Amino acid sequence: MELNWRIVQDHWDIPYFIEEFGRDPRLGFDFETTGLHYIRDKVHGMGIANQSRAWYLFDSALEAVLPWLKDKMESPETETVGHNIKFDYHFLKQLDPSIKINNPIDTQIAQHLIDENESLKLKKLAPRRLGLTDVNFPDFKELQRITKKEKGFKRMDEVSIWDMDLDMVAEYGARDAWFAVQMWPGMYWDLAQHDQLDLFTDIEMPFMEVLLHMERNGLYLHLDELYRLRKNWSSQLTKNLNKWDELTDEVNPQSNQQLQEYFYKELGLPITRTTKGGNASVDKLSIQRLKYLDNTGSAELLLKIRKYSKLLSTYVNSWISDMYNGYIYGNFKQTGTVTWRLSSSNPNLQNIPAHGELGSQLRLAIGAPPGHEMLVIDYSQIELRLVAAYAEVSSLLSLFKGGGDPHQLTADLVDVKRHIAKNLNFAWLYGAGPRKFCDMVEEKGYPRPSEGEAKGWMKQFETAYPELIDFKDEVLRRGRRRGYVKTIWGHRRHLPDLRSSNNSERYRAERQAVNAVIQGSAGDVIKYAMLQISPLLADYDARMHLQVHDELVFTYPIHAKEQLVAMVTEKMLEVEEVFKLPVPILTEANTAMKWGEAKHDKD
Known part of the structure; x- marks a missing residue:
């Protein structure tokens, strides 16, 4: 199975490309971009494939192909195939916000349905599914390493896609699009054989589009609140570090080895936990135990230092750096867990502290834009x-x-x-x-x-x-x-x-x-609710921003409050009848200007 591909770089070459592509009802695509941030980063080029060959569209050809691409992807006769298609859909929207893929097919989600224990990385998956042996296809990091070596860069993060050889990038993008097209027929068969095809077409692919819109909505941040938190928490961190240095004679709080020597040898405290390697542990639980045995107060101080460091580095400073037009944008992954619960990354918006005074303060930095409020609603003990x-x-x-x-x-x-x-x-x-x-x-x-x-x-x-x-x-x-x-x-x-x-x-x-x-099943329940709610939000000029396990977060114009809360509650409660549950399902809704004001402590 040999890949036949070419670069299409000039806009006047598009008619020849369209003629070559023909009337094939299956279209694979894969964007190569300057980075992974689907709002901030830009498109380099686009791999396109049918069942017999592939192309890499670049430069003026990329803009020129959009009218044909829109007609093709919006046709009910076209299967538009990609591997992790939501990522590429974001960049497609960047080129033309009006494009809507009529029949999206994600081979990554399909494979996860077939066997969630298998690797979803295309480099491993494609050769196995297509029966390719003795092949070694480079992934993007390998392209970076090749470029770094050839052009003498000192660090990998200095290497941009624009520094890479065009033929190398083009083959990579064209091949990934072609792989997706080639894998889909076999996956279709496997899904049908495993009784998962309806789940794929009727639930998971529509849900991919729900997540696409939720990601593009972003999460509104109050920058003044973040700056206030950074000032206060940095001051607390500095105060605690200075006190730590006095107590410990400048033991490095980030060095496990120095912490082990200080707590277990110098202070002579008992070892209550060990690492997998058999060393004395200095993780959170170990230090929490030492807090009750340590008369110096250094264990409690270390917990405070770690807490403020975590809040500043993972949340406050990171959010300020990542903000774009007042919002941060995360990734929600359908294939991130083996239980089909959603996962979140870059940044992880499902892991924002909810409890305690500092967690509440952090959530006050997340809210609704001017003229809007937040609705925070969750299932009770689902x-x-x-x-x-x-x-x-x-x-x-x-x-x-x-x-x-x-x-x-x-x-x-x-x-x-x-x-x-x-x-x-x-x-x-x-x-x-x-x-x-x-x-x-x-x-x-x-x-x-x-x-x-x-x-x-x-x-x-x-x-x-x-x-x-x-x-x-x-x-x-x-x-x-x-x-x-x-x-x-x-x-x-x-x-x-x-x-x-x-x-x-x-x-x-x-x-x-x-x-x-x-x-x-809990993931299924909230997924059902999101699928029902999402198409109705435009009627209220509302947006869905987050799913945090059993909780959903929306923003809406203040005048739509009562109607939106009623609609969302009704759709979330439908699951009791839909899934024929012999137990009452309850929700709890809270509204406010900021998440920290709306969020209630679950019990």
């Missing part, structure tokens, strides 16, 4: 409600129907404090063992229980909810028979180790199986 529904837990079903507190119910049944009960509930959901449960309690700032206590509580928990044991057994029985477990919408989590003779591998797969059913 995972526990799904567990109650799936396992038919009579006590939990009765409690939820009566509006009760599931954590207090567990506390009463197991005879423990509520914070212990809450961690027991989530430990079962996440498949945590006694040691991990103890970590969960300790990480929340409570005294660490013994593993013996944890084992006793967990046994009592299972006695209190016997239906959960039956549910788990049924999930594992079906999982072993099929080789996978399924979410409420039919997403599969392939777990071949459920049949493993290796105990540790099998136990790990068993924990993952139950977790995948519940977490994945």
Whole structure:
């Protein structure tokens, strides 16, 4: 299988390109860009392919091809194929905001549906799926390394795509577009054989477009608030660092080796955790434990230094640097987790601190633009409600129907404090063992229980909810028979180790199986809501900006508040009927000018 490709650089060459492309109903495309920021970075060129050959459109040819490309992609007869197509769709919108792909096909999402355990990197995936052997296709980093060496750059980040040889970049872009086209027929067959084709076409591809719009909406930042936080937190960090230097005689707080020597040798504090390599740990949990044993106050001081450093570097300074026209723009990835929950990166907008005074202060920097407000709405205890529904837990079903507190119910049944009960509930959901449960309690700032206590509580928990044991057994029985477990919408989590003779591998797969059913189903629930809500937002001049697990964040003109809240709430509650859940589904909505004012602490 040999790639036939050429560069199309001049606008007068477009008629010849169109003639060469012909009437092929399948079009693959792949943009090469100056970077990964889909708002700030620019297009270098575009790889286009049909089933027999490929082209790289560059310079004046790129603009000249847009009218044909718009007609082609918007035709219901065209399958527009890409690998991680949302990224390329962003840059397509940059060239022509009016283009709407009628029938998008993402081979990355398709492969994730076929087997989420397989690598999604095109360099590995394409040769395997196309039966190419003894080949070594360079990825973009390899092109950078080649250019760095040839042109004498000192660092990789100095190498721009404009420094690279055009033929090298063009072949790379044309090949990636061609690979996507070539892989799709086989993936179509696999999706159909695995009963995942409807999930792909009716759910995942429309959801890709929901995420595209959500990403392009960005997240509005109050710059004055960020500058205020940077000033205050930098001052606190400097004060704590100065005090640290006085206490420790200038031990480097970023050096694990120096911290180990200081805490465990100089102060003589006990080692409570070790790294995988067997060294004394100085991670957050280790230092948190030392805080109660350290009379000097240096352990508590180190925790403060790390906290302010993290908030400044990961959030405040990074956001100020990344802001573009008052907004930051992140990436939401459908294929980022094996449970089909969304993940977020560059920056991670799902990991913004929610709890504590500093987290609340940080969220005050995120808000609505002038004349608008924010709606923050989330599902109430959706995972526990799904567990109650799936396992038919009579006590939990009765409690939820009566509006009760599931954590207090567990506390009463197991005879423990509520914070212990809450961690027991989530430990079962996440498949945590006694040691991990103890970590969960300790990480929340409570005294660490013994593993013996944890084992006793967990046994009592299972006695209190016997239906959960039956549910788990049924999930594992079906999982072993099929080789996978399924979410409420039919997403599969392939777990071949459920049949493993290796105990540790099998136990790990068993924990993952139950977790995948519940977490994945919770992801399905909010995905359904987003698919229903997104097409209606224009009627309210509203925008969706974030999905943070079970929470959605919108902005809207102030006059549309009541109507929008009613519509979003109605669509989110539809899942109870759509998925035929025997448990009431509840949402909680809050509105304000800033996220930190609207956000309520979940309990």
